Amino acid sequence: MTKNKGALDGIRVVEMGQLIAGPFCGQLLGDMGAEIVKLEQPETGDQMRHWGQGDKPSWWRVIARNKYSVAVDLRSEDGQQLARDLIAKADILIENFRPGTLEKWNLDPAELRKTNPGLIVVRVSGYGQTGPYSARAGFGGIGEAMGGWRGIVGYPDLPPARMGVSIGDTLAATYGCMGALAALHHRSKTGEGQIVDSALYEAVLQVMESTVADYSASGTKRRRTGSTLPGIAPSNVYPCRDGEYLIGANQDGVFARLAAAMGRPELARDERFATHRARGARQEELDALIAEWTKTMTIDELEARMVEAGVPAGRIYDAEDMLADPHFKAREALVTVPDEELGEIRMQGIFPKLSETPGSIRRPAPLRVGQDSAEVLKRWLGCEV
Structure with a gap:
């Protein structure tokens, strides 16, 4: 662990996300120094606690680093009021529920911003907050398909393939983080917060290079070509x-x-x-x-x-090669994080590297749902529980 505070030191974030897209956005902001308070459903918590491979799945240790866990039942009136109280003290709120869920829980961002005008709300969803598909359920793979990624991955004589990672979710989370940083800059000049609307399919579309432009200009459609890109050789x-x-x-x-x-x-x-x-x-x-x-x-x-x-x-x-490579070691691309249950975990470090205010892993992932409730409520709200 390190005492380095990072560029976002002093920024408070409430994360209401689950699985990948919202929590990865929180991970990125936390790595840069923000304080991340993750609201989890009592007892069950985020399903990411159980994701990963092998007999000791450890994805949670990565995506929940630098976070505090507070148990909140967002389906109850008391839980919704507690969430409102915490959000009133926050700079950023992250959520990746289906559009309309926050409003159903009496947490409409427009109402939240009346109490906290500087609040930045990062909303990550499959199709965005508007448009005819906005109410549909949308996971990362669906965004990858709609955004064009799945259609060009694989070999031409086989069905569309996927990457071995959830790239649609992490791209949407990264664009959500970028939007939050831009909104923080705007707030520094005006005092006003805003909504950051990051759609999975649009995040994928953004990295599709000239796929649409080529079709628009010449009717050319990019196809699956296996391990090569057409016209790029060798x-x-x-x-x-x-x-x-x-x-x-x-x-x-x-x-x-x-x-x-x-x-x-x-x-x-x-x-x-x-x-x-x-x-x-x-x-x-x-x-x-x-x-x-x-x-x-x-x-x-x-x-x-x-x-x-x-x-x-x-x-x-592969992972074994990375752990053995001297370049990874020299640049601290992989770091060691202590873990109560597993001893030590090796995982990716903080990127990009800032020369004056580098990011850091200041605390390991919370292993128990709500383990930090008392500390956060006292520090943020002055409450004893």
């Missing part, structure tokens, strides 16, 4: 004697360096491969040439050549 995973290795040399100068490392500098002058468009048009042919070369070497041998040649390339890492 940029693929290539076989070695002991595994696979990723090489990205699709820029002209970089490709020339790759060709020289292959012992075939003439490829960079060959009209079939000399330009970006030419390489893209002969993507399969070029990939086959490179694969014939890479499979004669081990990953270590190939990596040494790529480093020497200055070609962007890298191993395909």
Whole structure:
């Protein structure tokens, strides 16, 4: 644990989220120094407490770090009043329920902001707070499908695939965090809070590059292409004697360096491969040439050549590789967090790295629902429980 306070020191956040999207937004703000008070349903708590893989699922330890757990029954009048009292003292409220849920619980953001005009309310949902689909249930995978991501992931002769992580949820949470930071800046000038409306499908849509623009301009639809991107070559995973290795040399100068490392500098002058468009048009042919070369070497041998040649390339890492890598260690990309039940947990650190006000993990995830209720109510509201 560290005593570093972070750039958002002094900012108070009430998190009413559950599962991934809302809580990940809270994690990001907490990592940057904000105080995160998580309201959990008594006894059951957030289902994320039980998510993860292996016989000791530990996702909760990551997503709930830097948070305080307060037990509140939001379905009861007393619980709703307690939530209102806490929100009145907060700078930011995060929620990721279906639109209309807060209003049903007598926690309409418009009413909350009458009591606390500077309140910023981050609302993360599947389809946003408005529009004909707003009332629909929407998980991350649905947002990925609607936003276009699922349709382009996988191989053309197989159904759409997914990433191995919940990218739609985390993108929507990240955009919610960005919105909160922008709203804090606006509040610093005006004193006024506002609503941040982050939709899962729109967060995915934002990172879809020129998918819509290309169709609008030329009627071109991006399709599933496996491990490659059409027209971007060479940029693929290539076989070695002991595994696979990723090489990205699709820029002209970089490709020339790759060709020289292959012992075939003439490829960079060959009209079939000399330009970006030419390489893209002969993507399969070029990939086959490179694969014939890479499979004669081990990953270590190939990596040494790529480093020497200055070609962007890298191993395909899993968690074990990350823990063993000296670069991860040097940059503290992975950190150790003490845990009452599991001893110590290794997890990702704080990103991005700020030079003057770096983020930190100041406290581990709360292991018991409501374990911090008394402390928070006394400190925030002056109440004894």
